[in-house]
Amino acid sequence: MDIRVLRMKGVLPVSGFFMLTRVPPVVAITGNGFGDVKEVFVNGVEMKSFHVQDDRLILVGLPSHMTRPATSVRVTTDKLPAVQVSPDHTVVPVRSRLSFSLGTRLEGSSGIDRLVQLFVKVLTTTPGRDIRNPDLGGGVQTFVGAPVSSDRKEITRSLAVAVGRTTDQVVDMQAKSKVPIPSSERLLSAVLLGSSFSVETTVLSAVISLSSFDREQAVASMAL
Secondary structure, eight states, X not given: OEEEEEEXXXXXXXXXXXXXXXXXXXXXXXXXXXXXXXXXXXXXXXXXXXXXXXXXXXXXXXXXXXXXOOOOEEEXXXXXXXXXXXXXXXXXXXXXXXXXXEXXXXXXXXXXXXXXXXXXXXXXXXXXXXXXXXXXXXXXXXXXXXXXXXXXXXHHHHHHHHHHHHHHHHHHHHHHOSSOOOGGGSEEEEEEEEEEXXXXXXXXXXXXXXXXXXXXEEEEEEEO
């Protein structure tokens, strides 16, 4: 099984940017909706020092080692626009601007990364395999090598049911947990954005969007 996880962030509209002062080096960024700023990038580098002056202005302190003039800026937010999904679970083109990034941390996972791990673990668990909770599991592993009819929609429908069952199980499991779970690791919703099955290679692919209680979102791309 191959799993890839993407983090999604909204990209806020920038109308312009200019060098406000050279000593110290400060760049002013103008735009709209800056009240929910999460990250600011200048020339592709994340800036550690910035101040949101108001909804339309951000002041960014450039690090001393950055000697090149500012040629590009990007402002992101965790507050995402709605993602449209078609009834047959095929991906509808996203019209809003989004920024995607791969997780690179090697230490113990937390936040949305930990939530994705839990969801995928339950989704791929076969019911009856967990002696402490025999009903637990989305059961998608049973799809591997199983006979499939010429109607590909049958297996994609089964996948949609498995994602729904896994969502209910994770929500119920976390609600009954005796250990406090951070809002960043609690499942708010899971949506099957897209799925496909290849008769030639017998590979079932799925794209699942997960949202946590603190509104952070990640997309897991799976191939079984």
